[in-house]
Amino acid sequence: MFKSLIKTSRFKLLSSIVLALLSSCSNSAEQKNQDRKPLVLNGTSSTFGLQAYLRWFNQLAVNEDIYAEIESMGSGKSISTLLKGTNDFAGTDDPPSSEEVKKAPKGLLAFPVTAGAIAIAYNAPGCDLRLRRSQLAGIFLGKIDNFSQVGCNDLPITVLHRAGKSGSTESFTSALSSMDQDWKNGPGNGRLVNWPIGLAVKGSDGMATALNSTPGSIGYIESAYVREPLQVAALENRQGKFLRPTQEAASAAVSTIRLNERLVGKNPDPNLGYPIVTLNWMLVPARGLGNNTVALRRSLEFILSSQGQDDAERLGYVPLPDQVRELGLRQLSRLKR
Structure with missing residues (x-):
């Protein structure tokens, strides 16, 4: 009887400790979420990729407190708006030309994010x-x-x-x-x-x-x-x-599209599969990002993750080949405050 009481007391003590630790972790996580300030980005997207961007940033708002105000427009206008320095990113299914890259006041990085x-x-x-x-x-x-x-x-x-x-x-x-x-x-x-x-x-x-x-x-x-x-x-x-x-x-x-050192490329007449496909790129300034550096890096990490690609695929887009995703993830180190 005495041994049974000791075992019961020990079990209750261990249970109390575990519950206290779990409660502490939960409170800590809640406090962390409360302390994290929402991050807001301003961007544009071609109508081609708009549905994917809306899905991605809906997920980012829920899980990362990263929000985006996205204006829909054609690729040409999306690129020119970013070049004026008024937005944080631009979605386009036609990559910027070398001349457009030279006009970017803060440099320009192109991240392939989906295809279609x-x-x-x-x-x-x-x-x-x-x-x-x-x-x-x-x-x-x-x-x-x-x-x-x-x-x-x-x-x-x-x-x-x-x-x-x-x-x-x-x-x-x-x-x-x-x-x-x-x-x-x-x-x-x-x-x-x-x-x-x-x-x-x-x-x-x-x-x-x-x-x-x-x-x-x-x-x-x-x-x-x-x-x-x-x-x-x-x-x-x-x-x-x-x-x-x-x-x-x-x-x-x-899979037949080959990218250059700027991670842009096309194949207007592929020898495999359906004959008219394109990538979609998220263009961001290379430097001078300030407080938006973390938000852009977190956003691209999610978009280029398996989950991000799966979200786009459910909408009818084509997931990026793994090697293309890896190139994009490596390029994140080039984002400068």
């Missing part, structure tokens, strides 16, 4: 569209103006393209220039080109809305924005295979 496919979406119920390379260019050159010319029912085609300087336009027109000589010698490629035909719409959301509301329309849009009843065309790649922008096909193409 540019889908050819259309509003033609009952049409299973499979486009050869010359046919895709022919539609946007105005040579093909009816769905009956590409194996579907009689329905006039209404071409839609992006207004303003757009990274999606640069990716799409670069692909067309690689696929078709007439396009290369005509409109060419860039964030803004002289379209031979079509109606201009603003942003990826605007493109999705216009496609849904315009029977017979066809346009290019980041695949994460495509929702039923819209359909996407199967495109002929360099190997002669017809592929739609599935995760598997887009990932295969993204």
